[in-house]
Amino acid sequence: MTAIASDADVTASLQAKFPAATLRPSVDHPAVNVPMGEVIAVLQWLRDEQGFDYCVDVTAIDWAEDVSPRFTAVWHAYSTTGHRYVRVAADCTDDENPSVPTATGLWAAADWHERETFDLMGIHFEGHPDLRRILMWDGYPHHPLRKDFPLAGIETELPDIEVAEETQAKVIAAPMAGGPFVASSKGEVNMTDAEPRAKDESWNEQTPKPE
């Protein structure tokens, strides 16, 4: 393990080692974009050669359904000796079935983070030993953090089919649509869009929910 002099050194030596890596705009920590195929090699190099021994989190960004590449996976690593962070990002090549190699071989912490990302974002982590849902229940059909999932929720049958048949019970969508504290997520400075309203604008108080 070599001592790190500065944040710029991390990215510079990373780019020397992995020429395909490009700098990623960041307001705080050193950040790089790497091709999906090299991610594990980059992370391993950061862990073994640069002292980033601590996996802070593994997550993903959905850039909306009409954008390609749609999903970007993001790793944050921390050095408990050098006291600095690094951010590694990689675009998923497949927009329909995004897939990312697992980092569970490097950090045990990646196990649950990857399960969470799979659960909420629907990204498959190849080689993960136990890729199950972690926050939603096992039979849940959707990935709620995707941008095409409405904030108001989607009615879904209860996990146990037998219970659902017996009780005719359904999970009722959260009563958020049309609520007062919901603003547009488009991020535009536009009064009409930014005025508090539901993101799912297909139905609200005026237009009844389609059956």
Add this chain to the structure above:
Amino acid sequence: MATEFTVPDVAAKTAAAANQEFETEKMSLAMGPSHPSTHGVLRLQLELDGETVTHCAPVLGYLHRGDEKIAENMTYNQFVPYTDRLDYLAPLASNAAYAAAVEKLANLEVPARVQAIRVITSEMARVSSHLMGLGAYGIDVGAWSVFFYCFTEREKLYTLFEELTGARFTTSYSRIGGVSRDVPEGWTDKVVAFCDQFLPILEEILKLLTRNKIFMDRTVDVGTISAADAISYGLSGPNLRGSGVKSDLRKDRPYWGYEQYDFEVPVGSKGDCYDRYLCRGEEMRQSISIITQAIAIFPAGSYYAEDARRIFAPKKAKILSSMEELINNFMIVTEGPQMPAGEAYFEAENPKGTLGFFIVSKSGGVPWRMKIRGPSFCNLSILPKVCQDELVSDVVSILGSLDFVMGECDR
């Protein structure tokens, strides 16, 4: 004269043959989601061989409210009350960590007074959270009286929180670029008075446990986590330091002016439940010291960043008397504080560990993506490993020593 059995006893013979091979089977036990020692709604699916745990599978998500999804659909200031519900045992610390993350994205410097207020409230939140953890841990391992002492002190803290923020639990005290209101007059004196009377009581509370034979039997050499495992599983806070890793963001990457304060970072030597308990006890002493230091140098000035006109709503008196301020307030309330595009990650050393916010902004008043890194989520991920081959009664002891809160685990 010895009796000789000529006719074999058939019944005895079959019984002996059957006893040669005991029918053994493992028992599956669902611990939780409503179990006092799971401190919330955590379920452990245990597989037991007698009393030994052969497999432990935590089941999460009972308290999942979709906080990250909600954050993507509202302005930055609207999300502050949701941070109360992350670590609901230390909401002041979560409030401040969230605000600091957004300020980092906005590249906004807050005044020294705001920093000092955040340090004081975060450290008070740490003391109250550790008191809660300690009291509940006492009950978990069979020491009831600790709980009452802890809660008496915690109640005094909550009275102080109420005076400062208007609420006992859901404080929502932070705003982007400051805090919601200034410290009331005489409040800091009350905090100092609390600290002065608290220190001897803290020693008394710790005296109830530290050399207590029963407590030591339940915790020493139970649930040992090596330093390498603690780092690999992403543990943080007293759980990481209990394993001997001297990692504390307040020292390593000081924020809010923590570098001005003189305090120690306690670390454990073995990484067992007892070490984690000792770390929390010492952290409370250090927190009290930080609070008194911060109050001693409590800077004057504004309780919000005055130059952040597009971010922090103006004062009520100005809104009612000035046209520009009224428009400004209207824009901030309807459109949200205007943030630049970019990505920022900030984590703060909270009572339970490092609570992190990763914010992706496309500019405007609403985050595009906000990932919340809950320390309890990571702290719990080591459970399958640390509970392996432990007694089922020790699982209770291990759970209590990890001091997690499901609000920030399930988010």
